[in-house]
Amino acid sequence: MIAWIRSLGRSGLGTLQVLGRSGTFVVQSLCGVPKLNKALPLLNQQLYAVGVLSLPIIIVSGLFIGMVLSLQGYTILVDYGSEQAVGQMLALSLVRELGPVVTALLFAGRAGSSLTAEIGLMKATEQITSLEMIGVDPLRYIIAPRLLAGFISLPMLTLIFNVVGIGGGYLVAVDWLGVYDGSFWSNMQNATDFKNDVMNGIIKSIAFAFTVSWIAVFQGYDLVPTSEGIGRATTKTVVYSSLAVLGLDFILTAVMFGDF
Amino acid sequence: MRKKTLELSVGLFMLAGFISLAVLALNVSGLNLAQEKGSYTIYASFENIGGLTARSKVTVAGVTIGRVVNISLDKDSFSGIVEMSINKDYNTFTTDTAAAILTAGLLGEKYIGLVSGADEEFLQDGGRIDDTQSALVLEDLIGQFLFNKVNE
16 A cells, blocks of 8 residues: 555656656757857758648648538538538638647647657767767757747648638538538638637647647657667657647637637 | 758748738638728617627628627616627718617527618717617517417
8 A cells, every 4th residue: 555655656756857857948948049040040940840841741631621521511501501601610610629739630740759759869879968068058959949940830830721721621612512602701701700710729729839849859858768769759749749739729728719 | 952942941831821821811700900990880779689799790781881899788777788880981870770680590690780761960970879679589479479379
């Protein structure tokens, strides 16, 4: 019994230590004020690796999710003779929920895992230690650009995902199923509010961006530097960030759209 | 060369993000900055506003000319005060204009319909409509119907 309570305490202390380590880690890597002319090329490179290279998967899945939503919505709404409401359903579900969440999940799988593996391999091959030896702060040189690139690119990807999704839904609803063009857009514009829907979606995606890149980069920096450790940390990144995104999404939705 | 294409693609990526934001703002949420400026406010008090909400339409002959900005309760008369913002181009409503809360379809959204009167004077900014017709409440209607049946 006492041993069980001790093990509980040990795991609690361990969790607390990891949390504290990751907190000081993210603060330290973001607090150093960088020289702009040196930092921008580094950030650019990471924006390319994290953002631009994630574009294909985001665009393709956005297109298909929009098309499927439109098709499903149409088959249900047409029974009630209100198939024009497809536009409204499409825009609200994409902008409020599916856009930020699905993009964050895809981002965790595509960019988060590769960030973890990259930093992990740097640690395993002792590149990070060598940087410290020659007097370069790895937090500022390696970690900070990757964190910032994550913060910037995920909201951008979410916006692109939303627009592509609505475009895909428009294709299916209007061009294929023959919903009237004008009522599709006007229903959408009547139902969607810029501040309440679009801005809240963006705020959500910024929160997700922070969570996913933090988890990904910290898992890479904190892993056991063996090939097995890298594999485990990559899995952890995807699992933890997916769970964190879904849980955080519920809380944010309750705060933003719930009536209390 | 390699660096140039990298910077170009990152620039295009950022540009695509900002364009998407503009599309979401203008095309999807119908944000219209110009329309907000040229409008004036009128008030109307209803005995029962039913399911009317802020941002509901204000129409004349089915044409949307403004929207509901705010709904509040008058503490003295216990009637609902509806604040409407009307496009400045349509400023020729007479002081005896009638306002009614209507329903789009059987179960659709509530909106306000205005019918202009025959008076000589026009409603000014902050003016008030006196001739109002409340929202149709289905429960009241059913209650009346049942009451009449019983009386028969």
